[in-house]
Amino acid sequence: NAGVTQTPKFQVLKTGQSMTLQCAQDMNHNSMYWYRQDPGMGLRLIYYSASEGTTDKGEVPNGYNVSRLNKREFSLRLESAAPSQTSVYFCASSGTGGGYEQYFGPGTRLTVT
Amino acid sequence: AQSVAQPEDQVNVAEGNPLTVKCTYSVSGNPYLFWYVQYPNRGLQFLLKYITGDNLVKGSYGFEAEFNKSQTSFHLKKPSALVSDSALYFCAVRDTGGFKTIFGAGTRLFVKA
Numbered sequence: 001n002a003g004v005t006q007t008p009k010f011q012v013l014k015t016g017q018s019m020t021l022q023c024a025q026d027m028n029h030n031s032m033y034w035y036r037q038d039p040g041m042g043l044r045l046i047y048y049s050a051s052e053g054t055t056d057k058g059e060v061p062n063g064y065n066v067s068r069l070n071k072r073e074f075s076l077r078l079e080s081a082a083p084s085q086t087s088v089y090f091c092a093s094s095g096t097g098g099g100y101e102q103y104f105g106p107g108t109r110l111t112v113t
Numbered sequence: 114a115q116s117v118a119q120p121e122d123q124v125n126v127a128e129g130n131p132l133t134v135k136c137t138y139s140v141s142g143n144p145y146l147f148w149y150v151q152y153p154n155r156g157l158q159f160l161l162k163y164i165t166g167d168n169l170v171k172g173s174y175g176f177e178a179e180f181n182k183s184q185t186s187f188h189l190k191k192p193s194a195l196v197s198d199s200a201l202y203f204c205a206v207r208d209t210g211g212f213k214t215i216f217g218a219g220t221r222l223f224v225k226a
Binding site: 004031041042043045048090104105107 | 117122145147149154155156157158159162203207212213214216217218219
């Protein structure tokens, strides 16, 4: 049982390049989330997927797109990277019922130059 | 709108002493409240949650938290701190009528031997 996995762990992009961050969970959770973490700002929600087949914007969706590929996988795409997207990105998942605590992946550290 | 405040950027405590990490919240309905811990270069780990019932909730690693509805607070506590408790702690809140979880900015705990 790996929990939530993310790839890659590190990435350096040049301004304007694109990339996709991959996330998968093996806990049979319905809901999945993408956050970014910046110093002193806590975690900010980029997009979430309440269930397979649905996605919704969070607090900071601009410059990102997501795909809920199936129940296990939820990817985040940067179409044209900007230096302001330098951050640590976390994927999380949660079940339904019982309080909705989230389980997080190890993160992707992205630098855009 | 939901919000979470962690008034202390950093808390310093000596090993063996009790520790408290403060959190206050604002939601429109009844809250689900959470504490998470983040160790260096790792994702967040769930510690404990308040859903309903007893105002004192117990979680992992000897941590507990007290829900105070009148003060809209959910402070994290531990009777005897360990050096290994040194980490970044996040309080989070979810409105029971909503879906999104809002995270505080985090409090860094230093436990000195």
